[in-house]
Structure formats: structure tokens, C-alpha cells
Amino acid sequence: MTATTTYSDSAERLDALPVSGWHRRMTAIVGIGSFFDLYEVFLGGVLATVLAEQWGLGTTGKAMVIAAAFAGMFVGALAMSSLADRIGRRKVFMLNLASYSVLSIAAGFSPNLTVFVILRFLCGVGIGSELVLVDTYLAEFLPGRVRGRYISWAYVVGFLGVPLAALIGARVVAKHQILGLDGWRWLLIAGGLGAVFVFAARTLLPESPRWLESRGRYAEADAIVSDIERRSGAVRAARTEQPHTQPADAPVEARRVPLRVLLGVEYRRRTVMLAVFNVLQTVGYYGFGTLAPLVLKSKGYNVTDSLGFAALSFLGYPIGALVAVPIVERVERKFLIIVAAVLMALFGITFGVATNTAVIVSAGFLLTVSSNVFSNAYHVYQAEIFPTTVRSSAVGSCYSLSRLTSAVLPFIAVSALDHFHAGGVFAGSAVIMAVLCVDIGLFGPRTTGRSLEDVNERVAEVAAVR
Secondary structure (H helix, E strand, O other): OOOOOOOOHHHHHHHHOOOOHHHHHHHHHHHHHHHHHHHHHHHHHHHHHHHHHHOOOOHHHHHHHHHHHHHHHHHHHHHHHHHHHHHOHHHHHHHHHHHHHHHHHHHOOOOOHHHHHHHHHHHHHHHOOHHHHHHHHHHHHOOOOOHHHHHHHHHHHHOOHHHHHHHHHHHHHHHOEEOOEEHHHHHHHHHHHHHHHHHHHHOOOOOOHHHHHHOOOHHHHHHHHHHHHHHOOOOOOOOOOOOOOOOOOOOOOOOOOOHHHHOOOOOHHHHHHHHHHHHHHHHHHHHHHHHHHHHHHHOOOOHHHHHHHHHHHHOHHHHHHHHHHHHOOOOOHHHHHHHHHHHHHHHHHHHHHOOOHHHHHHHHHHHHHHHHHHHHHHHHHHOOOOOOOOHHHHHHHHHHHHHHHHHHHHHHHHHHHHHHHHHHHHHHHHHHHHHHHHHHHHHOOOOOOOOHHHHOHHHHHHHHHO
16 A cells, blocks of 8 residues: 655645634634534433433443443444545535434433433444544644644634533533423433534535545645635645646545554554553543543532532633643643643542542542643644544544443443542552553654654655565
8 A cells, every 4th residue: 555645735735824714714613513522422421420310220320321422432433434534524524413413312312221322322423433533634724833723722612512511411400301301311402403503514614635635636636725725815826737747646546444554564653552542541531521420429419519510620621622722832742642641640539539529629620621731632643643545544443442442441430439439440540641651652753843744754654665
């Protein structure tokens, strides 16, 4: 397989563009879509807390409520991200939200746990590759000098869904019923209806020119980039020769990228590093978000108070994403990830052992701030370290492992919470985050401020040798 990593005309032109209103609108539309993935991720803990009382769920039942969507996200991240390398980023973007919207509304009318778990699984399949595509799509459009900052802004928008899930959960659950339906059902219906509006907005998004060129569709790529140049006030002078008559690389056949390619000599080091990273980061990052309401409940707070305090802690997610905006381009991303991971471990232990309400909420808030500096940095990072032809497949395959881990984690974590209490759970999480720091510190490449083609130049050299 030939790696398409040399400079293409579209890549040079996109990287040379001034940042304009077009870039900001695109980032906002993409970021709003990530809202629903993140809303779903943290909704599991809210629903588990509520349904444990309403349906009389035990440890396994609560774990199933949390795990169902994550299991679906594993399938979705693996299948849909690979599909995006075959048929395009934009088409899969649309398919994601359309299927999620229908299934989330259906889940709101679940009559029992079995139907609920099945529909939540299917919701996860629908939305599973959303964040992978957010990272990939934005990375392929944004100039290298602002790539990290603008992807961070997209996640500022998206992470508003996290405290909102807990806050609305607390308020809606407290009212018990609205128009004859239980409050928790409206949390699912609202997510589905909101996705319809974002689906409509995404019809305005173009296909990735980098992806089009990787498929040999040079005229389409040229037309899209020319339109963006016009909208950005940077129209190029007319060219006398036909564009793209001698492409740097042959177009790659539109087919699924098999795992053996990602584990071949060109990509093995980065694939293994990112796969290990995604398994480990799940424990430190999603472990808190999904367990926080249950941890607070185990500390003696009632359902409404637990969700309210969790919402206050979760305010750190959008604030952390905002904190990341000015620093993600100034600090080498792999090192920023390591520092944030250390802070997550320290604040997690504090949250686990604390008994004072103010300390609990403060530690939770600082943990979520650190978590989203961490999250924004690694979402930018993982989209930078593979070339266009395999970017979505590679990131999706590795990221899907975080979803698989998230699906298994509740069965371990909820039981561990019962046996070892919160302090023991978060101490174990701290050890795992330490291993994560070693993984990315030793094996991750540097990316900050570099073009995607520069970051992957070494990959191209290895492929050329072969």
C-alpha cells in the first residue's frame, strides 16, 4: 500500500489560508455534533442512578445501563470510521446523526430493561464514530498553525453536553413526569430531537479535499478548496496549466483498511502506542464521568443531590476545554497530555477519599478541568499522527478500544466501588494513568505547529523504502 503523505495541492492551499468566518462556522457546526456523543457518554451514569431506584436494579443492572451505549460505540467507532475512509467523511457524519436521532427517541419509550439496553446499544453504534470524525474532519481542513486551538473550541461547544446531562437530569428527574412520561425518558428524547437540527446544519459541510485527492477526485477537491479560498478572501491567481495532472501519489482504491496494514512496518509503532493509550485513558477519563453520580450516591447523598453535585463537578468539562484553547498550540501536545494526566490522578484520589461536600465538589471540578485539557490535547493529537489514506480507520480502530474498555469498565468499576469504595477505585485509576504517561512519553511523536504531511513524513519514508 502506498501512503499518501507527500504535499498535495489542496494540503498546501488549506494550510496557507487565513483563518476566516468560514473556519469558525465549520468548527461550530462540527463541535455541536460532538455535543451528542459527549451527552451520551455521561448520560449513562445519570440513567443508572435514576433507574436503579425506579426499576430496582442491582450491581449488574446498573452496569448494563452504563455499558450498553459504550458497547455500541465500540462497534460504531470501528465500523463507521473505516467506512469514512471508504465513502467519505461527510456521508458518515450524516449517517451517524440520522441513525442516532431515531434510535435515541425510540429508547425514550423503552418498556423494560431488555428493550432499553438493546436500543441504547444501537444508539451507541449510531454515534460511535462521531468524535473520531470530528478530529479527522477538522484536522484535514484547519491550517496547522491553528489546528489545535480550533479543535479545542469545537470541544468547548461539545462538552457543554456533560454538565447539561447531569443538571437537566437532576431537574427533570426531580419532577418525575412531564406530559405523562418519566423525566429520564425526556433526556433521551431531547437528545434525539436536538440531533435532527444538527443534521440539517451539517448538510452545509463540504467533503474533505484531502480525502477526495486520496481517491483521485482532484477536480472536486480543487472546486471545494477554491470555494473556501473565495469565502476566506484568499482567491488564488488563475493558473495556466491544468491542476493535478501529475499527482504526487496514485489514488488509493476505496476499500476497507485492514488491521494488518495498520500493524505493518509503516504504522505499527504509532498504532500500538495509540491503542494502548486509548485503553488506559478510558479508566482515568470516562471512569470518573460515568461513576461520579454513583460515587456520590455511595457517599450517602440522595439521587437529586447526587446529580446536582455531579453537575457542579461536570462544569469543569467545558471550562477545561476552554482552558486548553490558549495552551494547546503553545505546549507540545504529548507533554501537555502527560501533565494533565498527572493532575487527573491527583484530583481523582482526592475526590475518592474526601467526605466534606465542598472538597468533593471542588476535587471533582478540578478533575474535570484537567480531564478536558487532557481530552482536547489527545483528540487533536490522535488525528495528526496518521496520513489521510488511513487516518479515520487508524484513529477509529484505536479509539474503538476506548469504547470497548468503557463497555467492560462498569462491570468492574461498579463492583469495585462496592468492595473497595471510592478511594480504592481512584487509587487504581492513578496507577493506570502513570502507565499511560510512559506510553505516550516514550513512543508518541511530536506534532504541535506542524502540517499533517510533516508529521507523517517519516511514515512516507518507511513506505518508500518498502
